[in-house]
Amino acid sequence: TQSRSSAASDVYKRQLYNNLEVRNTNYTCGNVNPPTPKIPGSQCSFLGACVACPVGSFSFNNTCVDCPAGTFAYEPSSSNCLACVGNSISASGSSVCTLCDPVDKKANEKHTICVPTTPAPTPAPETEHDSTYLILLIVVNIVFFSLVALMIFFAWKARTNRQDLYILS
Numbered sequence: 001t002q003s004r005s006s007a008a009s010d011v012y013k014r015q016l017y018n019n020l021e022v023r024n025t026n027y028t029c030g031n032v033n034p035p036t037p038k039i040p041g042s043q044c045s046f047l048g049a050c051v052a053c054p055v056g057s058f059s060f061n062n063t064c065v066d067c068p069a070g071t072f073a074y075e076p077s078s079s080n081c082l083a084c085v086g087n088s089i090s091a092s093g094s095s096v097c098t099l100c101d102p103v104d105k106k107a108n109e110k111h112t113i114c115v116p117t118t119p120a121p122t123p124a125p126e127t128e129h130d131s132t133y134l135i136l137l138i139v140v141n142i143v144f145f146s147l148v149a150l151m152i153f154f155a156w157k158a159r160t161n162r163q164d165l166y167i168l169s
Helices: 004-023 128-168
Strands: 042-044 050-052 057-060 063-066 105-107 114-116
Touching (some): 042 063
Antiparallel strands (some): 057 063
């Protein structure tokens, strides 16, 4: 015994199926009764329903597959992916290609990463002059701070000596 709403739902599904079957006679999805029409660029769910592939993917053997790196699919239900061109790249599963910085980057041959257009500058090797300068700088700082410490010490000592004289008199 079916409820009225369930029976009405079954009638609606049968009408919907019949309408789709006429338009899409070449596509079926799974072994469900009634079979669900297969729409290009979609996959069959585990229940046999036809589900559109999301952006960044395409339909292959009734399964949605991510677009490989260097390609993209900007619409759902895509049946293939488009290649990135020019100075653009994409990761796997992309819905768009991204431009590389035109000032100092370019897309590699497969359009998967941006690479520098000029090699990075190499730092100059340390010379003997540089290390001598560094040692001299350290010695000057030690002498300077030692002199400051001595001045503070003698100022403090002179002040305490004056206070001692005042107490004795």
